[in-house]
Each structure stands twice: as structure tokens, then as C-alpha cells.
Amino acid sequence: VLxxxxxxxxxxxxxxxxxxxxxSLLKGGLSRVMQYLSRDLNRKHLKVRIMEPRYRRQVxxxxxxxxxxxxxxxxxxxxxxxxxxxNVEGKDIKVLGFxxxxxxxxxxxxxxxxxxxxxxVLYYYDKPGHPSVFQVTEAITKATLKFIDIxxxxxxxxxxxxxxxxxxxxxxxxxGQSVASAAWPLVIKEFMTAVLLLAVFMVTT
Numbered sequence: 001v002l003x004x005x006x007x008x009x010x011x012x013x014x015x016x017x018x019x020x021x022x023x024s025l026l027k028g029g030l031s032r033v034m035q036y037l038s039r040d041l042n043r044k045h046l047k048v049r050i051m052e053p054r055y056r057r058q059v060x061x062x063x064x065x066x067x068x069x070x071x072x073x074x075x076x077x078x079x080x081x082x083x084x085x086x087n088v089e090g091k092d093i094k095v096l097g098f099x100x101x102x103x104x105x106x107x108x109x110x111x112x113x114x115x116x117x118x119x120x121v122l123y124y125y126d127k128p129g130h131p132s133v134f135q136v137t138e139a140i141t142k143a144t145l146k147f148i149d150i151x152x153x154x155x156x157x158x159x160x161x162x163x164x165x166x167x168x169x170x171x172x173x174x175x176g177q178s179v180a181s182a183a184w185p186l187v188i189k190e191f192m193t194a195v196l197l198l199a200v201f202m203v204t205t
Contacts (some may be wrong), residue, residue, distance in 0.1 A: 013047070013159060013164055013165060013166065013167055014046075014047060014167035014168070014169060014170065015047050015049050015151075015152065015155065015169040015170070016041060016046050016047060016048050016049065016169065016170040016172065017049045017050075017051050017148055017169055017170065017171045017172065018034055018037060018038050018041075018048060018049070018050050018051065018172050018174065019051045019052070019144055019171060019172060019173050019174060019178050019181065020034050020052060020173075020174040020175050020178060021052070021053060021122065021123075021140065021175055021177045021178065022034070022052070022122055022123075022175075023035070023038075023050050023052040023108075024050070024052060024066060024069060024071065024073055024102070024108060024110075025055070025064075025069065025122060026069065026070050026071060027122055027123075030174065030175055033174070034050070034174060035071065038050055038106055039104055039106070042104055042105075042106050048106050048107075049106075049107050049108075049109060049151075050102070050106060050107065050108045050109065051109050051110075051144055051147065051148065052108070052109075052110055053110065053111060053112065053119045053122075053140055053143075054066070054076070054098055054110035054111055054112040054119065055112070055119060055120065055121055055122050056112065056116060056119070056120055056121070057120060057121050058121065059121055059124055066100065066110075071102060071103060072102075072103070073100040073101065073102055073108055074100045074101050074102075075100070076098040076099075076100050076110070077098065077099075080096035080097055080098055081097055081098055081099045082096070082097030082098075082099075082147065082150060083095070083096060083097070084097065084146050084147070084150060085146075086139070086142040086143050086146050086190075087142070087190070088118065088135070088138050088139045088142060089135065089138065093113050093114070093115065093118070093139070094113065094114040094115070095111050095112070095113055095114065095143045095146070095147070096111065096112055096113075096114050097109060097110070097111045097147050097150075098110045098111070098112075109147060109151065111143050111144075111147055113139060113143075117131060118131050118135060118136055118139035118140075119136070119139065119140070133177075136177065137177045137180060138180070140177060140178070141177070141178060141179075141180040141181040141184065142181075142184060142191075144178070144181050145181050145184055145185070145191050145196060146190075146191075148169065148171060148195070148196070148199075149191075149193050149195045149196055152166075152169055152195040153195060156195075168195065168198035168199050168200060169195070169199050169200070170199070170200045170202065171199050171200070171201050171202070172202045172204070173201065173202065173203045173204070174204045174205075175204075175205060176205050178203075179203050179205060181201075182201040182203055185197055185199075
């Protein structure tokens with residue numbers, strides 16, 4: 001279905017963002033589906049981008065090192081590649097965005113809140129010192145949109161300088177915690193940008 005949305009002659013110019021709460025971690029079925037999907041679409045020459053939270057720790061409290069995962073990512077830079085803010089629970093929080101890639105060269109964009117409260121441990125919510133599932137969902141879905149908007153504005157500039165046409169991205173949201181990203185541009189002015197209002201949203205839960 002994703003491949004059918006992108007005309008053959010424009011495959012290289014439309015970004016397809018695969019968004020999920022787990023992708024690189026291989027902790028459950030969702031991440032395995034995301035791995036298979038991203039690799040298949042990449043081999044079909046779509047411009048695939050993986051978008052996911054960058055969790056800080058494992059459930060046992062050990063640091064989570066993405067370059068030591070079963071399917072490792074290129075090590076993240078120590079300093080964030082992007083910094084931006086989103087409003088969560090009525091207050092602005094600073095978000096750090098990082099860029100990496102997996103073993104097939106697919107770009108991976110990962111983000112975390114600077115304060116380290118909202119994005120801590122995968123699926124570890126409603127515990128002392130940890131956010132509720134509702135807090136995590138709001139933070140993740142808003143940070144996802146803001147990060148994509150920033151990346152696509154940059155892509156617009158790059159393509160314009162090259163004399164090429166920018167096409168609105170496909171944003172594929174995979175799992176219940178991601179789907180609110182499709183609703184925010186309809187109700188929150190901050191997300192009513194040209195990029196996000198023109199984007200093709202797809203939802204799988």
C-alpha cells in the first residue's frame with residue numbers, strides 16, 4: 001500500500017516515515033514488523049525514514065546502548081543533532097533529536113526529552129518516578145510531528161536548490177501510542193503547517 005502511494009518517477013523525492021514506539025529495540029512483535037517493513041520498502045527504492053523515541057534505560061536500569069542492540073545502529077552523536085520544543089501538559093519541554101542509521105543504511109531519527117522524564121523505558125509507565133501512558137503518548141506524538149516538520153522543511157530547501165520537486169511525506173503510524181499524531185494537525189495550531197497538513201497519514205493499530 002505504501003509503495004502504491006508513491007509514483008515511480010518520484011520515489012526518490014517523497015519521504016516515507018515509519019513511526020512506532022519500538023522499532024530498533026526488537027522487544028516485541030511490533031519492532032520486528034517495523035524492521036521487515038522498513039527493509040522491504042527500502043529495497044523497493046522508497047526514501048524510508050525511521051522515527052522513534054530514544055529510550056534511556058532498560059527495565060533493569062542498565063543504560064540502553066543502541067549501537068549494542070542485536071541489530072545495532074551507528075552510534076549517536078553525544079550532542080543532539082536537533083533541538084526543539086513541544087508543549088506537553090500545558091508546558092514547553094525541550095526535545096533532543098538524534099540521527100543514526102541501521103545496518104542497511106536506513107536513516108533513523110530518534111528523540112528524547114532533555115529532562116529525561118517522558119521518555120525513559122519502553123512500555124514502563126505508571127510507576128513511581130515514571131510517566132503515565134497518557135503523558136508518554138502526548139510527548140511522543142507531538143515530538144514526532146515537530147521533528148518530521150523540521151526535517152521536511154530542510155528537505156524542501158535542499159530539493160529547491162537542486163531544482164527538484166518536493167512531495168509531501170507519507171507518515172505511517174504504527175501502534176496505538178502513535179496514532180494521535182494524525183489528529184494534532186487538525187486541532188492544534190502549532191501543527192497546522194504546510195508539511196503536516198499536506199502529509200499522507202496512515203494508521204495501523
